[in-house]
C-alpha cells in the first residue's frame with residue numbers, strides 16, 4: 236500500500252533536532268534561514284517564536300501567495316546565498332539539494348535533511364545516491380535496494396569531504412521509521428569568501444520575502 240504523504244508526520248522529532256542545533260550553534264550569532272521546502276511553514280513558524288532568527292526565506296515548488304515558486308535546488312546550486320541555516324525538509328530524497336549545495340557552502344552552516352518515505356521505502360535509487368554509493372550506471376536488483384537505501388545517508392553525507400567541508404557534527408533524530416531526520420553542522424576549510432558575512436547576499440532578498448510564512 237502506498238503511504239500517504241504528510242507534511243509534518245513527526246513534528247516533535249523535527250522540532251527537537253532543529254532546537255538542538257539552533258541552541259548549540261546559533262545562540263551567540265544571528266541565524267539566517269533558507270527554508271528550501273516551506274510547505275505550510277509549520278516548523279519555522281514555531282521556531283521563529285523561540286529563537287532569534289535574523290532573516291528567513293521560505294520557498295517551495297507549490298505556489299502560494301507572496302512566496303517564490305521554485306525548485307530550491309536551483310538556489311543552492313548558485314554561489315553567494317547568504318544563509319547559515321539550510322532546511323531541506325523534503326517528502327522524498329534530500330540528496331539532490333545536498334549535492335547542489337555542497338560546492339557553494341562558504342561559511343559554517345547548519346543543514347537539516349529529511350529523507351522521506353519515498354527515499355527510504357522506494358524501489359529505485361536516485362542518481363545522487365547511486366553516485367555516492369559508487370554504482371555509476373549499475374542498476375542493482377530490487378532485492379538489495381532497501382539495504383542500499385539504509386546506508387545511503389552515510390555515503391551521501393561523506394561527499395562533503397570532496398568539497399573541503401568538515402562535518403563537525405551529525406545527528407539523526409529518533410523517529411518512527413517512516414522518515415529519517417538528520418541535522419549536520421558544516422565547517423568549510425579555507426573556503427570563506429572574504430568580506431561576505433552571513434546575511435550579506437550577493438543576491439539580496441526582497442523585503443517582502445521576510446514575512447511569507
Ligand SMILES: C[S@@+](CC[C@H](N)C(=O)[O-])C[C@H]1O[C@@H](n2cnc3c(N)ncnc32)[C@H](O)[C@@H]1O
Nearest residue numbers: 242272273274275276277278295296306307324
Ligand atoms: C514535508 S513538506 C515541508 C513541510 C514544511 N517544512 C513545514 O514546516 O510545514 C515538503 C515540501 O517540500 C516541497 N518540495 C519538495 N521538493 C522541492 C524542491 N525541489 N524545491 C522546493 N520545494 C520542494 C513540497 O512541495 C512540499 O511542500
